Amino acid sequence: MTKSALQIARAAYKPKVPNVLTSIVEIQEGAPTQSVANQDEVKQLFPNTYGMPLIKFVEGTNRPEYTPINVGVILSGGQAPGGHNVIAGIFDGIKNMNQDSRLYGFILGPGGLVDHNYTELTADIIDEYRNTGGFDIIGSGRTKLEETWQFDKGLEILKKLNIKALVIIGGDDSNTNACVLAEYYAQIGADVQVIGCPKTIDGDLKNEMIETSFGFDTACKVYSEVIGNIQRDCNSARKYWHFIKLMGRSASHIALECALQVQPNIAIISEEIEAKNFSLDDVVNYIADIVAQRAANGQNFGTVLIPEGLIEFIPAMKNLIAELNNYLAHHEDEFKRIKRSAQRAHIIDKLTPVNSKIYASLPETVARQLTLDRDPHGNVQVSLIETEKLLAEMVSNRLDEMAKEGKFVGKFASQVHFFGYEGRCAAPSNYDADYCYSLGYTAAGLIGAGKTGYMSSVRNTTAPAAEWIAGGVPITMMMNMECRHGKMKPVIQKALVDLNGKPFKLFAKNRESWALNTDYVYPGPIQYFGPTEVCDQPTKTLQIERSI
């Protein structure tokens, strides 16, 4: 492996950890817990792992005698900066308990457990990956661990390798499945503990006990770096509106965090669009009005942040997509026989009037994406829709109309960007490097304490690392019942942007000023070696949420 100078220098970084993790750890148990909703249903589904107490690590006096333990680890789902440090933390944690402990990594995600595809992670391998981005140490994958046969198949290899505990590093779904697995293994007396770790750049796995999911900090900082650079360009050239789409699936946490970091002229928050029942036209008008106001001040440039999931949060678009999916599912052959150039008119003719009108208003490329690029189940692939181009084009059309009415006097030219893959595998910021290592080390502590069905929890992370609080949260505590594919299932409640939360409110308070007064902030690239106010700050979201 050829390494850059930064990779080499960064390898020597020692993550900062809570003081308690460097001491003799004892566990302090709280009162029994309840799930956030649907207590009866969740309790019934998790008889062995429901109601367990919160766990807090405290400094103890007597070091227990730990026997060697074999542990397995799985990276599940999309990459997030810091995954390697979670694994390094687990490794150091179980080695600290007993030097003869061993760590096995399952290859390319949960599929590796089912397919018995694994590797032992030894000290030399771990050292190669400390403080690096990516999940390439063992790879990740999107296989869902949901079926009993998978659990049984996995158990075969766990037994063969004498693995007594499995750590699943993943998002809300993967941690839900981790809990189902913990419950199943407890139920059949498999003697395998399962511990989860909160991962996702999207930031939508968080609650009272999980302040943030790892990777969100680094990814947002990378996006804010490049958005900041674009804003500086925008403010120098003074001739483009930049439409910038940001990853983050359904939730707009990333768009909101980046907005707080860079102070763009416009940021769309999907959750607000849905709450206000905005149509696509409302969004377009909102942007076009700000463009016109800035133009009136001689500023024919600006920036717009757009969350990836926007389209699905516009109620009218959701209805259109539902009708399209339904229509195309039932008329696939008929539709395919129609000449490409006539397809659009055909759809306009077939839809109900309200959806037909919306469909007709869409630019041709987007209309085509909505009818052609369907997934194997016949559904529109909303994630493929280039929302940034869609909005730029529709805003341009709207401004043309406004110009005729004398309501827009200026120039409008746009550039579009989409940032996602640029941030998911960045080398973790100091925050994520510290947080992830601590999460992994804490997971090892939970294993040492014989726990299962818990998520590793590290809190108070806006304080210096020494003061962070480490422990475990019963995963069932975060669950409620939701309808998935037509069936009620126990799942971890997804955290969308809270419109009554402090971060959104701060944004809402400032956005009018940011829209008209160019007040861009340029965060610059993540720094690893400089002053602490540059290198060790958590996200704005976390700082604002935890401010008094």
Place this chain on the structure above:
Amino acid sequence: MTKSALQIARAAYKPKVPNVLTSIVEIQEGAPTQSVANQDEVKQLFPNTYGMPLIKFVEGTNRPEYTPINVGVILSGGQAPGGHNVIAGIFDGIKNMNQDSRLYGFILGPGGLVDHNYTELTADIIDEYRNTGGFDIIGSGRTKLEETWQFDKGLEILKKLNIKALVIIGGDDSNTNACVLAEYYAQIGADVQVIGCPKTIDGDLKNEMIETSFGFDTACKVYSEVIGNIQRDCNSARKYWHFIKLMGRSASHIALECALQVQPNIAIISEEIEAKNFSLDDVVNYIADIVAQRAANGQNFGTVLIPEGLIEFIPAMKNLIAELNNYLAHHEDEFKRIKRSAQRAHIIDKLTPVNSKIYASLPETVARQLTLDRDPHGNVQVSLIETEKLLAEMVSNRLDEMAKEGKFVGKFASQVHFFGYEGRCAAPSNYDADYCYSLGYTAAGLIGAGKTGYMSSVRNTTAPAAEWIAGGVPITMMMNMECRHGKMKPVIQKALVDLNGKPFKLFAKNRESWALNTDYVYPGPIQYFGPTEVCDQPTKTLQIERSI
């Protein structure tokens, strides 16, 4: 202006400069110079500024008495990291000569000189912009200073402000024009010196005396950061081929430098494509073959770097575009009357057989871009063509054919990216911060020495900054005669990638290995505060060029 923590910390950075600039400067003049070609023609066009000697600053003993001088500065063309430091260097340089000297900035590029749009740059303004990216201190613009009336109009304001010297910060064209202006002012006895500074992220303004243009270092490092992040993602998810287009206009310096930094599976170098007379199909086959070979090794993922100017370097595409431009210019009305859905077939019918065949092979979206999106002169706008999508789509089609022939067994899915605006206004790396400040300070020295028609030159930049060599190069020395818009003109020779140069040769030697063995390097973000081997390295291109 709200500032990020990094902006605040970075403001305190003191650029490192050549030792000679901190001493009493004397100038050492070399022998008379010649233009790189067409000596007679160039000499005739520049009777006052041709043949001047190279200038090297050396340590002197007697400090001359400098009278106060008013200086003007212009940022010309596309943004490049470090422009603000050039201005800070000029400011500090002329203030060092005499505290009563003044600096005026012309607003939004050369147009500001012609339109008498200016601002005085005082110490408090300069201090706000030290070590920052962007050109927003005075803005930039693309107005070309070419006409005598512009020179005369500019002279009015120069006289009014008692400006005795003008520094033009720009690329090859802007520096050519700076020299024309210098010659004109000398010829009419205007008593205004003109000095150029080599700016462009594209890296195509360089020669024996100008090692590199400023901004190239920082921009390439930003692009390499995000490409590295994508490669780490690519190597973790193991399911996508990422097609990444990079800015850089005609030259492929940026693509080559990034390739040397990140070691991608594939990098296309336009200059090589042209030299080998490759067709678009050849390029597609080259990529598809590597995809197939990697797939045979079980690696259905990879990265491809594509220079922005590629299409224009494919001789067959150049011919197609020329014929299209010609056809559409003469049949515009006829073409417009044809139904959109029939236009493609119409063009295929009208072109000569060889071009018709190429046109027919292009994906529909690109074919449409080639016929529809024409500039005000009726020409195809090649820069709008999404080459990254074009290649991804054509490679996909080719692989489908290869699969039928049993020559490709694997999966192919692609993601596309285009990086440009992300890097042009990044905060300058230490290298660019130092280099730019030194260029500006040197420009002030040339002004102090009464010179005109020179470009500020700072060399030996792979050594520590203390050992850098500062001085001036007569701009006429870099000129030759080239045909522009049908007329022979004196211009600075554009530096394309030298296929016999060491950087390309090193790339060519390694690319087969990089193609098949995943040997990605992850450079990470630019660091400003860490160890010198991380923070103070020039580009790989420069290091390799200047290695023995």
